[in-house]
Amino acid sequence: MRDLALRALDAVARRGVTYADVRAVDSRQRDISTKNGKTGHVSSAESAGLGIRVLAHGCWGFAATDNLTAAGIESAAALALSIARAGTVARTHEVTLAPEAQYQAVWTSPMQVDPFTVPVDRCLAVLLAVDKELRHNPGVSLAEAAMQFEKQRQVFASTLGSVIDQTRCQSGAGFSALCYKDGEIQKRSFPNSFGGQFQLKGYELVDELRLLENAPRIAEEAVALHAAAQCPEGEFDLILDSAQLGLQIHESIGHPIELDRVLGSEANYAGMSFLMLDQLHNLRYGSEIVNVVCDARQEHGPGLGTFAFDDEGVPAQGNDIIRHGQFVGYMTSRETAAAVGATRSNGCMRADGWARLPLIRMTNVSLQPGEQTLEEVFDVDHGIYMETNRSWSIDDKRYNFQFGCEIGWEIRHGKRGRMLKNPSYSGISTEFWNACAAIAGREHWTLWGVPNCGKGQPEQVMGTGHGASPARFRNIKVGGAYAG
Amino acid sequence: MPDDLFQQVVEAARALGVSEIEAIVSEEAQALTRFANNAIHQNVAGRSTQLSVRPVIEGRTARATTNRVDRAGIRDVVAEAVAITRLNESDADLPPLAGLPEIAPAEPDPAESDDAQRYFETTAEATPQERAQAVADAIGVVAGAGQTAAGIYSTEESRFALYNSRGVSASYRETMARFSVTAMAGDSSGWAKASACDRRALDPVALARSAARKAAASHNPHQLPAGRYTVILEPAAVLDLVGQLFMDFSGTAISDGRSFLNDRLGEKLFGDNITVFDDARHPLQSGARFDAEGVPRRRLTLVEAGVVREIAYCRQAAALARVAPTGHGFPLPNETGEAPMNIVIAGGGTSVEEMVAATEHGVLVTRFWYIREVDPYEKIFTGMTRDGTFLVEGGKVSAGVRNFRFNVGLMEMLSNVVALSPAVRASGEETFDMVVPAMKVRGFNFTEVTRF
Numbered sequence: 001m002r003d004l005a006l007r008a009l010d011a012v013a014r015r016g017v018t019y020a021d022v023r024a025v026d027s028r029q030r031d032i033s034t035k036n037g038k039t040g041h042v043s044s045a046e047s048a049g050l051g052i053r054v055l056a057h058g059c060w061g062f063a064a065t066d067n068l069t070a071a072g073i074e075s076a077a078a079l080a081l082s083i084a085r086a087g088t089v090a091r092t093h094e095v096t097l098a099p100e101a102q103y104q105a106v107w108t109s110p111m112q113v114d115p116f117t118v119p120v121d122r123c124l125a126v127l128l129a130v131d132k133e134l135r136h137n138p139g140v141s142l143a144e145a146a147m148q149f150e151k152q153r154q155v156f157a158s159t160l161g162s163v164i165d166q167t168r169c170q171s172g173a174g175f176s177a178l179c180y181k182d183g184e185i186q187k188r189s190f191p192n193s194f195g196g197q198f199q200l201k202g203y204e205l206v207d208e209l210r211l212l213e214n215a216p217r218i219a220e221e222a223v224a225l226h227a228a229a230q231c232p233e234g235e236f237d238l239i240l241d242s243a244q245l246g247l248q249i250h251e252s253i254g255h256p257i258e259l260d261r262v263l264g265s266e267a268n269y270a271g272m273s274f275l276m277l278d279q280l281h282n283l284r285y286g287s288e289i290v291n292v293v294c295d296a297r298q299e300h301g302p303g304l305g306t307f308a309f310d311d312e313g314v315p316a317q318g319n320d321i322i323r324h325g326q327f328v329g330y331m332t333s334r335e336t337a338a339a340v341g342a343t344r345s346n347g348c349m350r351a352d353g354w355a356r357l358p359l360i361r362m363t364n365v366s367l368q369p370g371e372q373t374l375e376e377v378f379d380v381d382h383g384i385y386m387e388t389n390r391s392w393s394i395d396d397k398r399y400n401f402q403f404g405c406e407i408g409w410e411i412r413h414g415k416r417g418r419m420l421k422n423p424s425y426s427g428i429s430t431e432f433w434n435a436c437a438a439i440a441g442r443e444h445w446t447l448w449g450v451p452n453c454g455k456g457q458p459e460q461v462m463g464t465g466h467g468a469s470p471a472r473f474r475n476i477k478v479g480g481a482y483a484g
Numbered sequence: 485m486p487d488d489l490f491q492q493v494v495e496a497a498r499a500l501g502v503s504e505i506e507a508i509v510s511e512e513a514q515a516l517t518r519f520a521n522n523a524i525h526q527n528v529a530g531r532s533t534q535l536s537v538r539p540v541i542e543g544r545t546a547r548a549t550t551n552r553v554d555r556a557g558i559r560d561v562v563a564e565a566v567a568i569t570r571l572n573e574s575d576a577d578l579p580p581l582a583g584l585p586e587i588a589p590a591e592p593d594p595a596e597s598d599d600a601q602r603y604f605e606t607t608a609e610a611t612p613q614e615r616a617q618a619v620a621d622a623i624g625v626v627a628g629a630g631q632t633a634a635g636i637y638s639t640e641e642s643r644f645a646l647y648n649s650r651g652v653s654a655s656y657r658e659t660m661a662r663f664s665v666t667a668m669a670g671d672s673s674g675w676a677k678a679s680a681c682d683r684r685a686l687d688p689v690a691l692a693r694s695a696a697r698k699a700a701a702s703h704n705p706h707q708l709p710a711g712r713y714t715v716i717l718e719p720a721a722v723l724d725l726v727g728q729l730f731m732d733f734s735g736t737a738i739s740d741g742r743s744f745l746n747d748r749l750g751e752k753l754f755g756d757n758i759t760v761f762d763d764a765r766h767p768l769q770s771g772a773r774f775d776a777e778g779v780p781r782r783r784l785t786l787v788e789a790g791v792v793r794e795i796a797y798c799r800q801a802a803a804l805a806r807v808a809p810t811g812h813g814f815p816l817p818n819e820t821g822e823a824p825m826n827i828v829i830a831g832g833g834t835s836v837e838e839m840v841a842a843t844e845h846g847v848l849v850t851r852f853w854y855i856r857e858v859d860p861y862e863k864i865f866t867g868m869t870r871d872g873t874f875l876v877e878g879g880k881v882s883a884g885v886r887n888f889r890f891n892v893g894l895m896e897m898l899s900n901v902v903a904l905s906p907a908v909r910a911s912g913e914e915t916f917d918m919v920v921p922a923m924k925v926r927g928f929n930f931t932e933v934t935r936f
Contacts (some may be wrong), residue, residue, distance in 0.1 A: 033819060036740075039573045041817035042546035044564055049532065049551065061612075064530035066551045076531075079612075083515075083527045086612035090620040092523040120546075120571040128573070141741035144819065180741030185861045265520045267634035268666040268675075269913060271853070271870075274935070355530040391856040393889075395868040400889055400934035402866050404858050422859065426889070426932060457636045458516055458528070481858045481866060481891050484712065484929045 001026060002165065004050060004068055005157040011077035012052050013159050019055040019097060020080075021158035023311060024048075025354035032120060033146035034127040037135065040144065042120055049354035052080045058094040059087030064355040097334040098344050100314055102161035107308035109168045110298070111202030115149035118203045123147050126206065127175075133215035134177045139223030145175035146195060147206060148451075152353075154311075162313040170304060170463060171205040172198035172451060175215065177222040186225035186421065188218045188406050192243045193389050198449030198463060200302040221407055224419060231408050231423035233479030237383035237437070238425055239472045244405055245367065246448035246466035247389050252429035253285075253292055254365040254464065256398040257321055258348075258455075259330040261360075263339060270455050271396025274429070275327065280340060283327040286433030289370055292322040294331055296347060296363035301447040303465020305350075305363030312358055314347035321365065325434070333360050352460035359456050364447065366467030370439025375414065377438045377472050383411040384478055386423045391481075394429075402426040404481055424481035432473060440469035485509065485533055485553055490647040492555065493537055496562035497649075504540040504581050505562070506648040508776070508815065509533075509553075513608070516638040517615040522627050524619060527612065537565045538816060540581055543574035545817050579799045583650035587778040602770055604682040607659035608641040615639065618663070622692035626667045629696040635665035639683055646778050656772035662911060663688045666871060667695040671936065672705060672884050674698025675850055675871035677720065679911040681770060698850060698872035702884025706875060707933055710888065714846035714902075715928040716839045716876065719910035719920050721849045721869075727827065727915035728855060728865055729894055733762075733786050733794075734812075735801035736821025744863045744895075745792060754790040754898035757832065761785055762796065762812070762824030768909040768919045769826045774811060781811035784824060790899070798822035831921035832904030839903050839924040841879045847888070847930075848874040848881060855914045863894040867914075868934065888930035900926040 005024040012020045026048040033040030049066035050073070061084030065076040127145040134143035149171050156164040174196015176189040191197045191209055199205050240248065256273040260266060275283070286292075295318035296305055307316055312334055321329045330340055331348035349358040378385070386405035394401040408423030409416045427435075447467040454461055486492065490507050497505040515529040535558065536549040548565035550557050615637045626633035638661065645655040661683035667674045675698065676691040717725070729744075737743035764773045764781040774780050777799055784794040797805060798813030798821050812822040840848060850872030858864040869887045876882065905922035 035819050038575050038577075039817065040819040042568050042572050043548065043817070044546075044568060045536075045549040046561075047532075047534075047549075047551045051530075059524065060527060062526070062528040064528070064532075066532045079529055083529060083612040086517075086616040087524040087527050089613075089616045090519060090522070090524040090623055092521065120568045124571075124573060178740075178742060180746055180861075183747070183861060185742065185859075187860075263521070264632070264634060264668075265525060267520055267632075267668060267673075268518075268636060268664055355532060357526055357528050391858050391866065393854040393856045393866045393868065395887060395889070395934045395936075396853050396870050397934075397936060399936070400868065400932060402889060402891075402932075404856075404866075424858065428935065457518055457526075458514065458638070480931050481864065483891070483931055 001153060001155045002163065005155040008050050008052055008073045008077060009157045011074050012054050012080060015077065015081050017054050017056045017159065019159055021053050021156060021312060022050055023351065023354060024050040024155045025152060027150065027152040027353060028116065029150045030116065031148050032123045032127065033144065034124065034131045035144050036142060037131055039124060051354045052076050053357060054080045054084050055095055056081055056084040057088050059084045059091055060095065062357045095335060098337040100160060100334060103309065103313060104163050105308060106165045109200045111169050113203040115171050115203040116151060130175050130211050130215050133212060134175065134219045137219035137223060139179050140177045140219050141180045142178035148172040156311065156313055158313050160313065164309045164313060166308055168200060168307060169202060170198060170200050171202060172196055172449065173206045173209055173211065175211060177219045179222045179226060181226050184226055186222055188222040189388055190214045190218045192448060193406065195451060198304055198451045200304060200306050225407060225421045228419040228421040231420040231479050233483050235475045236478045237380040237472060237474055238476040238478060239378060239383055239385040239411065239470060241387040241470055242444065242446045242468040243448055244386060244389050245468040245471055247392055247450065248403065249365055249367055249466045249468060250450055250464060251392060251394045252398060252401055252432065253321065254362040257330050258360045259332045259336045259339060262330065263336060269457050274397045274399050277340065279327055281328060284325050284434065285322045285327040285430055286325045287436045288325050289439055290322050290325050290433050290436050291368040292365065293368060294319050294321050294363055294365050300364050301467065303364035303447045304449040304451060304463030305465040310347040310349045311351045312349040314345045317347045319346050331360050350462055352462055356460045359460065361455065361462045362453065362464040364465035364467065369442040369445045369469050372438040372440055374440050374444055374470065377440045377470050378411055379414045380411055381413060384420065384423065385409045385411050385416065399428050401429065402481060422482055425476050425478045426480045427477055432476065435474045435476060436471055437474050438472040440471065444469040489553065492558045493562055494649055496559045497539060497566065500563065500566045502539045502541055502566050504649055506538045506581055508536040509645045511643040512640065514638065514640040516636055517619050518636045519619050519623060520634040522623050522633050524616060535561060537562055539566050539569045541569050543576060543578050544569050544572040545578055546572050547817065577800060577804065579803060581648045581650045582652055582777045582779060582799060587652045602658040602681045604659050607639050607661045607681065607683040610639040610683060618688045622665055622688040625689055625692035626696050629700060631667045631669045631696055631699050633665060633667055636662065637688065638662045644772060652778040654774050654778050658770055660770065661686055663691055665692050665695045667699040669699040669703055672699050672702035673871045674702065677911045679917055701881065702872055702874060705884035705886045707886045708875065710930050710932050712927045712929055714843055715925050716836060716843065716846060716848045717923045717925060718836060718850050719908050719922050720851045720912045722920045722923050723910040723918050724852050724855055724912040724914035725865060726894065727918055728857065729863065730827055731823045733796055734821055734823045735795055735797040735805050739801065739804065742860065744861050745795065749792055752791045753895050754787060755901050756789050757901055757904060758787055758790050758898050759830040760787040761828045762826050763828050764826040766826065766828050766919060771826060775813045776815040777813050779809050779811040779813065784810060786824060796822045796824045825916065827918040829907060829920045831907035834903040835905055836922045840876050840881060843876045843879060846876040847885065848876050851912060858891060864891060865894065866891045886936060887934050889932040889934065890929055891931045892929050897925055897928065902926055
């Protein structure tokens with residue numbers, strides 16, 4: 001891997017470049033799922049290749065190949081330069097990069113049990129036990145459970161002289177119970193929807209999630225939702241569980257602070273951002289108790305955005321994004337840092353494998369724990385508590401959002417009351433975060449993984465981390481998804 | 485790639501005592517020139533080859549995939565697939581590998597060959613310089629209008645071959661070009677996109693002109709109140725919203741209880757003017773004419789005059805339902821089974837201009853964004869309008885309007901269609917390309933307005 005990366009770097013550098021970097025990547029993935037008492041799928045995949053990024057003639061070029069012969073590498077290097085040269089026909093400015101030091105480093109994400117050493121039949125036995133427990137409830141029409149493991153080694157080499165060898169291993173697991181009855185589909189998932197929980201850990205994550213012991217409750221809730229009251233429409237104090245709040249952070253803080261979006265790079269696809277440059281240090285993003293960080297360092301936790309160096313060789317960093325409600329920071333790259341007056345990138349460039357170019361991506365964008373107890377978070381006369389995302393949508397500048405959740409409960413005088421089905425809420429990002437009235441403490445804080453964040457053309461899928469504790473928001477519009 | 489690749493797969497399997505094996509070989513070369521702020525800012529190309537194998541051993545199956553296609557890589561991926569298959573559970577409903585006569589013919593008639601229609605060297609051999617020049621011309625149009633351009637021009641070539649030890653040998657190759665452009669003018673924007681197997685069918689300058697016109701016309705947008713409106717949805721808006729329906733036209737989805745068609749098959753769910761086919765051979769469609777097990781794709785009448793008539797079945801779902809497979813199966817093993825992937829919604833005879841002229845008060849929508857399912861059985865979806873949303877008054881486009889959030893039940897929406905344009909190949913961002921008309925719809929439910 002190291003030799004491949006250096007050979008490719010040499011192949012491109014000797015042709016004459018302003019800057020170049022190479023990522024040689026070797027990845028392995030295993031997916032296992034069950035469905036209604038049977039295997040859903042068992043699959044494994046491996047992929048090795050390299051991507052060459054070059055800055056020449058004032059323009060970027062990028063070529064990727066899985067032909068790792070000398071001829072294949074030479075061909076990719078020549079193509080990367082040819083592409084950069086072609087870009088000069090539509091160039092408005094010379095690309096300049098913020099300075100960065102050179103590094104020689106080797107880093108491996110911590111894990112206790114390498115998931116690729118756990119036999120497939122043992123994984124299946126765990127999932128089938130969960131499946132059986134779910135279908136023990138006769139109301140469940142469809143029980144699904146899954147595990148996913150991925151290990152990726154990447155050697156980064158650049159013309160700055162850096163050679164960085166990183167290995168990351170991520171695991172994920174979860175299950176769901178779907179109940180179709182009387183012209184209605186209801187579903188509950190654990191520990192989160194869309195695949196469950198994902199972290200930068202080994203197989204130990206599966207044991208920590210306590211899948212089996214939660215299966216009866218989840219099955220019961222999926223069936224009970226059919227008899228539950230429809231979530232009312234109106235303005236309510238809203239309490240969110242930490243998993244839903246993680247996605248709320250992702251959509252209404254994480255994406256808007258991507259500086260490439262702000263500068264227009266994503267305008268044709270993912271869109272732009274309401275956070276224009278003059279709002280840095282001037283916008284009250286949230287209430288006084290809202291503190292948000294973007295932190296890729298290992299000490300933040302085993303998030304999907306944890307690493308030692310980003311994909312352009314910048315060390316992992318932890319930065320404030322919102323401090324006591326004030327907007328204080330974007331996510332940047334070496335190319336964009338100067339736009340906000342920074343002299344250095346804050347290390348947020350990440351690529352989806354060897355075949356894709358690094359882009360500014362979320363690392364771990366987390367809401368810091370608050371000072372309230374869980375009882376204080378729920379201490380409202382009349383509110384609504386929602387759990388587990390069901391749908392999410394936000395406009396292309398990240399102002400107007402609408403989320404649906406799998407389940408809700410009415411809260412009366414601080415106590416959980418009747419169950420509510422089809423709960424949803426909507427709002428404007430900054431108004432929502434300014435309505436934040438209570439955040440539970442560290443003991444209720446979870447670092448959630450979003451494994452499927454899409455961005456870029458060609459589209460790239462990235463894992464991001466979002467820490468959150470349950471929190472309360474005042475006078476939020478609820479129930480709009482079913483209105484009218 | 486070795487010429488005798490599948491033979492090597494078979495021999496590696498036999499050495500492990502396995503006689504039933506399937507292999508999928510795919511090769512792809514993709515290049516994409518991306519622009520923003522009136523300049524090319526990301527410019528990429530990539531090439532990959534993948535071998536994916538699936539043994540069947542006593543009712544068990546599993547898949548292993550690699551991009552190492554030398555002799556050692558082939559041997560390793562077969563060994564991995566066999567090892568994880570042997571550790572899998574047995575499934576009495578797992579079909580054996582497909583064989584004659586249900587599979588695609590090993591030697592397709594050249595006159596019927598997909599390659600003749602869907603593979604173009606002009607697309608496969610497009611150079612970075614050609615893409616860059618087309619982008620520069622499009623930027624020139626938008627910048628000339630005092631606006632800012634962003635977008636992509638991509639060209640790609642893909643080959644796909646399916647083999648199995650029961651005699652399936654089917655292959656397919658295709659090229660695809662896509663051009664998309666957003667024009668931004670301060671407080672407004674416009675967008676246009678097209679795709680075609682032959683890049684000569686794309687006109688980047690015309691697309692740029694269309695986007696720039698929309699950006700100019702939606703300048704200084706008005707804020708309308710949320711509520712129910714008559715809307716005119718351009719084809720990309722129809723595609724991205726209505727396209728969300730079709731994963732449910734699946735025998736497996738129905739047996740799982742996750743389809744909105746549960747207990748509704750044969751019912752009239754949409755208006756008389758809604759007819760939908762799945763047709764892999766349609767001249768504006770793309771993709772192989774056989775599915776991931778080699779079964780030829782049958783043309784399906786999914787909806788006829790508002791009534792749901794047919795759904796797709798993979799071999800396993802077909803056996804359970806005691807019907808014939810339709811050729812829409814995904815690579816095994818999987819949980820989702822099958823879905824129609826070559827959607828053609830029958831059009832009408834009313835142009836978008838005629839729809840506008842016949843509208844007293846309504847909203848013209850260029851495209852939707854971030855569409856997500858709110859209710860899986862009532863098929864309620866939410867999302868936003870984007871990049872060109874207009875007020876129509878007295879038969880004319882009178883102003884741009886701020887973007888709306890909608891919450892719409894698709895069965896209701898498709899019962900309220902009052903006019904359709906001729907169907908075209910449409911390309912959006914929320915689902916795969918389809919052949920769809922523009923639609924004029926009454927009572928479309930806009931529930932909120934955003935800030936721009």
